[in-house]
Amino acid sequence: xxxxxxxxxxxxxxxxxxxxxxxxxxxxxxxxxxxxxxxxxxxxxxxxxxxxxxxxxxxxxxxxxxxxxxxxxxxxxxxxxxxxxxxxxxxxxxxxxxxxxxxxxxxxxxxxxxxxxxxxxxxxxxxxxxxxxxxxxxxxxxxxxxxxxxxxxxxxxxxxxxxxxxxxxxxxxxxxxxxxxxxxxxxxxxxxxxxxxxxxxxxxxxxxxxxxxxxxxxxxxxxxxxxxxxxxxxxxxxxxxxxxxxxxx
Amino acid sequence: xxxxxxxxxxxxxxxxxxxxxxxxxxxxxxxxxxxxxxxxxxxxxxxxxxxxxxxxxxxxxxxxxxxxxxxxxxxxxxxxxxxxxxxxxxxxxxxxxxxxxxxxxxxxxxxxxxxxxxxxxxxxxxxxxxxxxxxxxxxxxxxxxxxxxxxxxxxxxxxxxxxxxxxxxxxxxxxxxxxxxxxxxxxxxxxxxxxxxxxxxxxxxxxxxxxxxxxxxxxxxxxxxx
Numbered sequence: 001x002x003x004x005x006x007x008x009x010x011x012x013x014x015x016x017x018x019x020x021x022x023x024x025x026x027x028x029x030x031x032x033x034x035x036x037x038x039x040x041x042x043x044x045x046x047x048x049x050x051x052x053x054x055x056x057x058x059x060x061x062x063x064x065x066x067x068x069x070x071x072x073x074x075x076x077x078x079x080x081x082x083x084x085x086x087x088x089x090x091x092x093x094x095x096x097x098x099x100x101x102x103x104x105x106x107x108x109x110x111x112x113x114x115x116x117x118x119x120x121x122x123x124x125x126x127x128x129x130x131x132x133x134x135x136x137x138x139x140x141x142x143x144x145x146x147x148x149x150x151x152x153x154x155x156x157x158x159x160x161x162x163x164x165x166x167x168x169x170x171x172x173x174x175x176x177x178x179x180x181x182x183x184x185x186x187x188x189x190x191x192x193x194x195x196x197x198x199x200x201x202x203x204x205x206x207x208x209x210x211x212x213x214x215x216x217x218x219x220x221x222x223x224x225x226x227x228x229x230x231x232x233x234x235x236x237x238x239x240x241x242x243x244x245x246x247x248x249x
Numbered sequence: 250x251x252x253x254x255x256x257x258x259x260x261x262x263x264x265x266x267x268x269x270x271x272x273x274x275x276x277x278x279x280x281x282x283x284x285x286x287x288x289x290x291x292x293x294x295x296x297x298x299x300x301x302x303x304x305x306x307x308x309x310x311x312x313x314x315x316x317x318x319x320x321x322x323x324x325x326x327x328x329x330x331x332x333x334x335x336x337x338x339x340x341x342x343x344x345x346x347x348x349x350x351x352x353x354x355x356x357x358x359x360x361x362x363x364x365x366x367x368x369x370x371x372x373x374x375x376x377x378x379x380x381x382x383x384x385x386x387x388x389x390x391x392x393x394x395x396x397x398x399x400x401x402x403x404x405x406x407x408x409x410x411x412x413x414x415x416x417x418x419x420x421x422x423x424x425x426x427x428x429x430x431x432x433x434x435x436x437x438x439x440x441x442x443x444x445x446x447x448x449x450x451x452x453x454x455x456x457x458x459x460x461x462x463x464x465x466x467x468x469x470x471x472x473x474x475x
Contacts, residue, residue: 140423140432142381150375156288
């Protein structure tokens with residue numbers, strides 16, 4: 001609760017910095033962007049995958065094949081993300097930013113494998129992941145000529161995620177898991193902006209997150225098991241967007 | 250423990266010698282000295298062991314306080330030589346999380362760990378003007394990692410410590426405050442894994458230590474007048 005309050009207060013403080021005067025050393029901008037996240041949720045480990053299906057490495061170890069079974073490769077999740085960032089520019093070179101991002105798995109995480117519970121069985125697997133995060137970073141802006149800027153910033157995010165998995169076979173049992181939790185991952189962001197006029201810019205950025213929740217108990221009711229899993233927010237994000245600066249650069 | 254102090258002392262002495270040598274150097278490029286402070290997440294890559302312990306505790310114990318994967322304050326120094334578009338950097342950093350604890354019923358777990366690193370980096374600079382640039386680089390790292398894992402029920406204590414060679418890549422930006430002082434932001438990702446190390450207490454078990462991790466470092470740098 002304390003951390004959430006700090007984030008909200010920081011957000012308010014940044015928003016209240018005056019930029020009305022052209023002589024002010026501050027400028028503000030807002031960016032809208034979208035992109036993709038490879039390996040969303042990491043290897044999606046859960047206790048039941050290790051205990052029942054023999055995979056100590058989650059989705060990576062679940063893929064198996066056997067003669068006579070029609071299996072289909074289960075790939076790591078590819079996520080889509082969209083969001084907005086509010087940027088404060090100080091003395092041309094320094095920046096503080098706060099953003100809000102939503103992400104969701106859009107590809108991968110589905111397929112068929114084989115496991116053995118005394119007899120070989122075909123197992124249909126389904127993984128999904130979604131959530132949001134609020135990154136707060138500070139960094140340095142390097143302007144190139146008049147129409148380009150490279151920004152490098154680092155900080156911490158509040159991230160909330162929901163990871164679901166489902167395992168069904170011709171055995172009468174099915175395993176469903178749903179895990180919800182939050183963490184404070186480390187954030188690194190590198191961004192390039194090209195100004196198409198003195199207020200609008202096209203931007204590309206690469207973000208890196210690193211952080212995992214504690215082990216969370218399955219909140220899905222009505223199946224045979226209670227599963228446990230951490231939620232992993234680590235990974236890279238590739239983004240494309242537009243920025244609007246409140247004052248001409 | 251003695252070995253740790255010796256290695257850390259030798260590394261610091263080498264670094265200080267290099268800094269002293271710089272005072273008398275005559276070169277075309279620029280030398281700078283920097284102080285860094287920042288954070289790292291999960292020093293000595295304890296995440297797999299912590300997740301395993303937490304999962305086991307949640308599935309077997311009735312009352313569990315999970316071990317939280319730690320953030321840790323990191324601090325260090327660096328020395329840089331910039332020549333045209335090239336950057337040569339030698340740094341030293343230290344990190345140790347404050348408190349890493351957990352509890353499963355009567356069993357209390359305490360993890361003590363620290364890491365000392367000496368990264369040597371070669372990088373490319375994208376300069377805008379003097380002392381304002383973005384850089385990207387890579388290099389090798391000497392690490393010294395220490396890990397002690399203590400449990401109360403049953404009473405167990407393991408201690409592993411060793412030197413670990415590794416590599417890193419880093420990215421950063423620097424901007425001036427005055428003509429000689431700059432502020433910098435750096436991200437370093439490092440990789441490295443020890444050979445299996447024997448437990449220093451019982452000497453029966455072996456374990457590897459990984460120094461895989463990320464450092465966010467904010468720095469103040471002073472350019473030495475030539």
